[in-house]
Amino acid sequence: MKDYQKLLVVIDPTTDKQAAVARAVELAEKNGAAITVFLSIYDFSYEMTSMLSTQEREAMRKGVIEQRIAWLTDVLAEYQGRGISIDSEVVWHNRPFESIINHAIAGGYDLIVKGTHEHDKFKAVIFTPTDWHLMRKSPIPVLLVKEHGWQVGGKILCAVNVASEDPEHQSLNGKIIEHAQELAKKFGAEVHLVNGYPGTPVNLAIELPDFDAHTYNESIRMQHEQRVDYLATAYGIAAEHCHVKEGLPEDVIPELASHLDAELVILGTVGRTGLSAALIGNTAEHVIDSLNCDLLAIKPEGYKSPLADA
Incomplete structure (x- = not known):
C-alpha cells in the first residue's frame, strides 16, 4: 500500500473538540503528510427565502461560509507551529457525504478521517448517517x-474473511493486513x-437426529484456523x-x-447500496457502534464509487 500522504479530515460543526483533526495530526507527524480540513455546510432556509434575489441568497451563503472559515481558523490554532501543512476548505452542499467523497477523489487523497459517535439504530435505517454512506461509497x-x-x-486488529476462497476476498484480506x-x-x-x-445451525441438529454437531x-x-494461520x-x-x-x-x-x-480495528467493506444496504448492511456498520476504538474501513482493489458516475 502507498503511504498516507494526503489526509482529508471531515470537521464536525457541532463541537470545538475535533478528535479527527487530533488523530490526523498524529498520523501526519509520523510521515510528514499534508492535511486538509473539510467542512460541508447547508441551510435549507437560505434556499427557500423567496423574498431574496439570487444574488442576495448567494451573498448570505458566502457570509455563512466566511464565518465557518473564521471558526475553523480558531479551531486549528493549537496545531500551528508543529511543522504540519494544514489547509481548510468549506463548501456549500446539501449532501455532506457526496461532497466529501467527490472532494477526496478529485484531490487524490489517500485517507478520509472523520470523528464518529453512536447512532440511533432505528433512525439509521431511514436516515443513513454520513459515516455509513462513506463506508459504503468511498473508494478511499x-x-x-x-x-x-x-x-x-498498542494493538491493531485486522478483521479477515476466510470463509470464501474468492480471489477478491483474499486480495482484500491482504490489503487490510498491509494497511495494518x-x-x-x-x-x-x-x-x-x-x-x-x-456455529452449528440449530435446524440441522433438530431435523437430522444422526447429525454430529460437535464434529461439524x-x-x-x-x-478457519488453518486459513487464518496461512x-x-x-x-x-x-x-x-x-x-x-x-x-x-x-x-x-x-x-x-x-x-x-485495541487502538484500531481494520476491516473490508463492500459498496452495498439500496434496499439490501438498509436491511442487511455491512459488517462495518454493525460493528462501529459496538467499538470503543477507531475503525478503518477499506474497499476491495478496483472498487468504483457510484458517485463517480453521478
Whole structure:
C-alpha cells in the first residue's frame, strides 16, 4: 500500500473538540503528510427565502461560509507551529457525504478521517448517517475516530474473511493486513488477526437426529484456523496474534477489540447500496457502534464509487 500522504479530515460543526483533526495530526507527524480540513455546510432556509434575489441568497451563503472559515481558523490554532501543512476548505452542499467523497477523489487523497459517535439504530435505517454512506461509497479508506487514544506499543486488529476462497476476498484480506503493518511500523504497534466462524445451525441438529454437531463445529473451526494461520504465515504475523472464535463477526470483533484494548480495528467493506444496504448492511456498520476504538474501513482493489458516475 502507498503511504498516507494526503489526509482529508471531515470537521464536525457541532463541537470545538475535533478528535479527527487530533488523530490526523498524529498520523501526519509520523510521515510528514499534508492535511486538509473539510467542512460541508447547508441551510435549507437560505434556499427557500423567496423574498431574496439570487444574488442576495448567494451573498448570505458566502457570509455563512466566511464565518465557518473564521471558526475553523480558531479551531486549528493549537496545531500551528508543529511543522504540519494544514489547509481548510468549506463548501456549500446539501449532501455532506457526496461532497466529501467527490472532494477526496478529485484531490487524490489517500485517507478520509472523520470523528464518529453512536447512532440511533432505528433512525439509521431511514436516515443513513454520513459515516455509513462513506463506508459504503468511498473508494478511499475511511478512518472513523473515537476518543480512544493510540498508545505506543498498542494493538491493531485486522478483521479477515476466510470463509470464501474468492480471489477478491483474499486480495482484500491482504490489503487490510498491509494497511495494518504500515501503521504498526509508525506507531510501534502489534498486528492481530481476528476471524469469526458460524456455529452449528440449530435446524440441522433438530431435523437430522444422526447429525454430529460437535464434529461439524470442530471441522468448521479447524478450517478457519488453518486459513487464518496461512494468512499469518504469509505476512509474518505471530501465531499467538491470531484469534479464531465462534460467532458472528459483529459480535466477535468488538469483544476481542475490547479484550485486547485495541487502538484500531481494520476491516473490508463492500459498496452495498439500496434496499439490501438498509436491511442487511455491512459488517462495518454493525460493528462501529459496538467499538470503543477507531475503525478503518477499506474497499476491495478496483472498487468504483457510484458517485463517480453521478
